[in-house]
Amino acid sequence: MLEKYLGAQRARKFQRFLNHCKVTILCLFLTIVVLRGTIGAGKFGTPEQDFVDIRNRFSSRKLSEPHRILGEIHSTTSSSSRSDSSTTSTTNYNDFDINTILVDEEEEEEQGDEFEKRSSNEPYSLGPKISNWDEQRSKWIRENPNFSNFIRPGKPRVLLVTGSSPKPCENPVGDHYLLKSIKNKIDYCRLHGIEVFYNMALFDAEMAGFWAKLPLIRKLLLAHPEVEFLWWMDSDAMFTDMAFEVPWERYKDSNLVMHGWNEMVYDEKNWIGLNTGSFLLRNCQWSLDILDAWAPMGPKGKVRDEAGKILTRELKGRPVFEADDQSAMVYLLAKEKEKWGDKVYLENGYYLHGYWGILVDRYEEMIENYHPGFGDHRWPLVTHFVGCKPCGKFGDYPVERCLKQMDRAFNFANLHPVTYQSDPKTTTRERIISLQQLFLISCKLLNCKGNISKQKGASSPQRIEHKYTPRTSSPQLKEQKLTGHQALNLKSKSSQGHQALNVNEYAWTQQLMQRQPTTSTTSTTTYNFNDIDNNLQL
Amino acid sequence: MGQENNLTQKRTTSTGGLPTTTTTTTTNSRNRTLPRGRQIQKTFNNIKITILCGFVTILVLRGTIGVNLGTSQNDAVNAAVIEETNRILAEIRSDSDPSDRNQTETFMSLNETYALGPKILNWDTERTSWLDKNREYPNFVKGKPRILLLTGSPPKPCDNPIGDHYLLKSIKNKIDYCRLHGIEIVYNMAHLDMELAGYWAKLPMIRRLMLSHPEVEWIWWMDSDAFFTDMVFELPMSKYKDYNMVIHGYPDLLFEQNSWIAINTGSFLFRNCQWSLDLLDAWAPMGPKGPIREEAGKILTANLKGRPAFEADDQSALIYLLLSKKDKWMEKVFLENSFYLHGYWAGLVDRYEEMMEKYHPGLGDERWPFVTHFVGCKPCGSYGDYPVERCLSSMERAFNFADNQVLKLYGFRHRGLLSPKIKRIRNETITPLEFVDQFDIRRQHEGTVEPKN
Numbered sequence: 001m002l003e004k005y006l007g008a009q010r011a012r013k014f015q016r017f018l019n020h021c022k023v024t025i026l027c028l029f030l031t032i033v034v035l036r037g038t039i040g041a042g043k044f045g046t047p048e049q050d051f052v053d054i055r056n057r058f059s060s061r062k063l064s065e066p067h068r069i070l071g072e073i074h075s076t077t078s079s080s081s082r083s084d085s086s087t088t089s090t091t092n093y094n095d096f097d098i099n100t101i102l103v104d105e106e107e108e109e110e111q112g113d114e115f116e117k118r119s120s121n122e123p124y125s126l127g128p129k130i131s132n133w134d135e136q137r138s139k140w141i142r143e144n145p146n147f148s149n150f151i152r153p154g155k156p157r158v159l160l161v162t163g164s165s166p167k168p169c170e171n172p173v174g175d176h177y178l179l180k181s182i183k184n185k186i187d188y189c190r191l192h193g194i195e196v197f198y199n200m201a202l203f204d205a206e207m208a209g210f211w212a213k214l215p216l217i218r219k220l221l222l223a224h225p226e227v228e229f230l231w232w233m234d235s236d237a238m239f240t241d242m243a244f245e246v247p248w249e250r251y252k253d254s255n256l257v258m259h260g261w262n263e264m265v266y267d268e269k270n271w272i273g274l275n276t277g278s279f280l281l282r283n284c285q286w287s288l289d290i291l292d293a294w295a296p297m298g299p300k301g302k303v304r305d306e307a308g309k310i311l312t313r314e315l316k317g318r319p320v321f322e323a324d325d326q327s328a329m330v331y332l333l334a335k336e337k338e339k340w341g342d343k344v345y346l347e348n349g350y351y352l353h354g355y356w357g358i359l360v361d362r363y364e365e366m367i368e369n370y371h372p373g374f375g376d377h378r379w380p381l382v383t384h385f386v387g388c389k390p391c392g393k394f395g396d397y398p399v400e401r402c403l404k405q406m407d408r409a410f411n412f413a414n415l416h417p418v419t420y421q422s423d424p425k426t427t428t429r430e431r432i433i434s435l436q437q438l439f440l441i442s443c444k445l446l447n448c449k450g451n452i453s454k455q456k457g458a459s460s461p462q463r464i465e466h467k468y469t470p471r472t473s474s475p476q477l478k479e480q481k482l483t484g485h486q487a488l489n490l491k492s493k494s495s496q497g498h499q500a501l502n503v504n505e506y507a508w509t510q511q512l513m514q515r516q517p518t519t520s521t522t523s524t525t526t527y528n529f530n531d532i533d534n535n536l537q538l
Numbered sequence: 539m540g541q542e543n544n545l546t547q548k549r550t551t552s553t554g555g556l557p558t559t560t561t562t563t564t565t566n567s568r569n570r571t572l573p574r575g576r577q578i579q580k581t582f583n584n585i586k587i588t589i590l591c592g593f594v595t596i597l598v599l600r601g602t603i604g605v606n607l608g609t610s611q612n613d614a615v616n617a618a619v620i621e622e623t624n625r626i627l628a629e630i631r632s633d634s635d636p637s638d639r640n641q642t643e644t645f646m647s648l649n650e651t652y653a654l655g656p657k658i659l660n661w662d663t664e665r666t667s668w669l670d671k672n673r674e675y676p677n678f679v680k681g682k683p684r685i686l687l688l689t690g691s692p693p694k695p696c697d698n699p700i701g702d703h704y705l706l707k708s709i710k711n712k713i714d715y716c717r718l719h720g721i722e723i724v725y726n727m728a729h730l731d732m733e734l735a736g737y738w739a740k741l742p743m744i745r746r747l748m749l750s751h752p753e754v755e756w757i758w759w760m761d762s763d764a765f766f767t768d769m770v771f772e773l774p775m776s777k778y779k780d781y782n783m784v785i786h787g788y789p790d791l792l793f794e795q796n797s798w799i800a801i802n803t804g805s806f807l808f809r810n811c812q813w814s815l816d817l818l819d820a821w822a823p824m825g826p827k828g829p830i831r832e833e834a835g836k837i838l839t840a841n842l843k844g845r846p847a848f849e850a851d852d853q854s855a856l857i858y859l860l861l862s863k864k865d866k867w868m869e870k871v872f873l874e875n876s877f878y879l880h881g882y883w884a885g886l887v888d889r890y891e892e893m894m895e896k897y898h899p900g901l902g903d904e905r906w907p908f909v910t911h912f913v914g915c916k917p918c919g920s921y922g923d924y925p926v927e928r929c930l931s932s933m934e935r936a937f938n939f940a941d942n943q944v945l946k947l948y949g950f951r952h953r954g955l956l957s958p959k960i961k962r963i964r965n966e967t968i969t970p971l972e973f974v975d976q977f978d979i980r981r982q983h984e985g986t987v988e989p990k991n
Contacts, residue, residue: 030598091921093698127966141973166958168703175702176695181710183725190724195717199711201945201960218947222970223978237580339657414728 067253083526114405124206124299126218137225147226149283151193156228156248158280160189161220163199163212164235164391173380173403174391180410181235188239188414194231210325211298218291220281235391237384238406240413244350244375246280254345255282256290258329259353262346269334271311271318274346275353276326277384286343293340294332297323348377360405363412372415432462479492588714646733652826654731654745654818661749661812669750675753677810679720683755683775685807686718688747689956690726690739691762691918699746700930707937708762714944718979721758729874737852738825740803745818748810761804762918763882764911765936769943770979771902773807773879781872782809783817786879796861798838798845801873803853804911813870820863824855879901883912887932888896890939890955899943910936931956947977 012202130136140151149157162185169175184200189196197220202208204215213232220230229248262276281287297307307323311331318327333340351359359380366379373380385406387396395402578844580802617964646652658664669677677684689712696702701756716723724747729735731742740759756775778784787801808814824834834850840860845854860867878886886907893906902908912933922929935955942951964973975981 062715093926130968174700179706186723186725190722196713198713223947272588
């Protein structure tokens, strides 16, 4: 046909030209597709997004259900909604997503918060400044003799405070370990006459994360004047010595007791010179003042980030991440030693906080050689699972090791005969049963089935750790995920290629091991093992 | 001649030129009749090229949109973490001792009788003498009897993670109530007796606690799916001074209708005395797992109204016991129904907003229920008797309803009964103690809290 119009040769040329065009267009198309796939094309999207869109369109049925459920909840209570939901909803818990029901009622938020404390322009404060708390409190205690601050001479009224998020853990086993942890604390506190406050409320959105304890502590001090000491304990810390009683007499002139070493805080300014995972705070004006001095580095956002940089610069060994409460306390004490130092007691005679890494493998040795009641390296009072973060998705340590060791610590704590309630009236049969169970538990501790990691013949620790590396796009983002607990293993995490930190992963562990207390002079707190049954029969 | 040759040559070339078409057509025609071998080879070549192109396409597509079973990089990481966690969960759950396995395989036969422990005959006298010797552990504190709240959950993680989260909220709720009312808590996570597992597990635990805590006057068992919703209400213990067991129930349902839900063993109190030990001994025989429990279940279904057919549970067994040995036991059992010692959740949870408007805490009855018990929800298992969404949202509402009463002292409340966030309801002041006097629940019951020794 073309030949008619153009002539034979030109027809040929034209055809060739057409072929060339076809090939060119094809190649161009391929190039664009490949480029779109690799570098993306802005608002035209990437093939990945296309895929996701297509997938969503086909599964749009599933999306509509949670919306419908939300709609039903928003409707005011009526029996009709109940009957509607029963016909369509599932009874299978595994299919359900909790986030569809945890909603804020919208009307409340729109009205605005009438009682919000302050505008964002003012510097942060925990609350209005109180200057005469000691007088107010002593007056109240005099007027209320039923709520005395000392239960008996030498034994102050103590409130143990711990907490966790009101939302379910991201990790499916996290809630189970929180449950075990609170049971452990309930047991210890029942034996020692301590009250427990489990917090699930975020009192100040600006002080979220590890700083959330500050507004909570202040609020509790002011609302419970009968409490003499407030004992903050992290949710990942467990009591492992049920018989040990804190030597309250030792602290009669101190207002803040933390586990740490004077040299590491005041001389070296080491960021792990003390630990704020487990500390005692007296209910007095001094404590309100130190809370006010501690808080300024806390508010989320620019303040916290800038403070983090200052802390990394000033403190020894601190990696780069936002300000955490522990580093801020070290900095505060080191900088203003004259003001605060004489009322701060850095305890290292027993494990008010015991880093789990150096303790958990020695439990069997402790069972063989020692008995509960020491509280120190022979039988630690507290085993603190720093960095494990069982509630989150990514911790600093392999999941398996963390969870297994937490189970071991939990069982180790339950070994104590008082919690095991062996009473003088047990007959032989009951004693046999309890011995049997004791044996089973010790067997578990000794891992009669063998260490899981050894048995499964698995993975070298390096491989597990590598599998567990959290993925983030930049180290800054990742470091923000770290909580105030000592963030180890940063060297392995910075495999993204950014600045290799000089932190030797286990250097500070070695420091700690060197610092283990050589002699325990606390003879007052050791109990004769046989006396425990008689004295603490609670 | 040469010219002729040239001409002929030219002619031949020209004719040679022209017939290019004809020669091609002739070659074409010749091609059409090519041997099959060549044709096959050509097809073969085409196929090769097609396959090669197809392969390249797939590679490119895989690289761009990841058509590799539909997973992207992020999902792969999440999947890995989830897989690891599930594996560990499965390990933990299956981590039963070999001795446990042996025990569960040998059930008690129908001929054997089960005993909770060696028979004790003089517990009252033993206990009184112990109390005399140990005056620092009195059983009455400031006129009120010492109460121990007992609750528990299985030692393994729940079948689904939401279950553990609500167990946590439930224990926090109980901690709050008990702190406000000076009650001690024991949270049991151990299997004390493999034969009495499941809902029967409370029996050996109650007995053990009674024997090892003689200073405790009352032991209060509460299920893990029961929430305190009235933080102010206190048990009227003076009402029960002549009784040894307090349980929520209705006399007409029990005696006239023999209904299997006439009483509820999700929340009840036992006095620490010989009578209770005897009752526990009489209650336990239907419990042991295996053929005994099955047979007992059949007896109970036959005798109790409305009971479906399943193995014996502690509630039906207790009803049967109270009915059949009425004269022996009923005079010391108090059937409480003037307040909700156990409040069935379905009729209560929707009315919380109405209650907050009209009434106030401290009533304990249908106006402001003392306990909201989520019977049948079973959040720790995989399947409940009710839709999940209804159960969980109701539990969240009950928890927040109770939490509001606790947070009131601190000047906060939840943004809504379904919201985990809180908002301020009172300004901060520099004289916080006036609010402490006003809002502290413990001070509303004069002379209540005794520091625990």
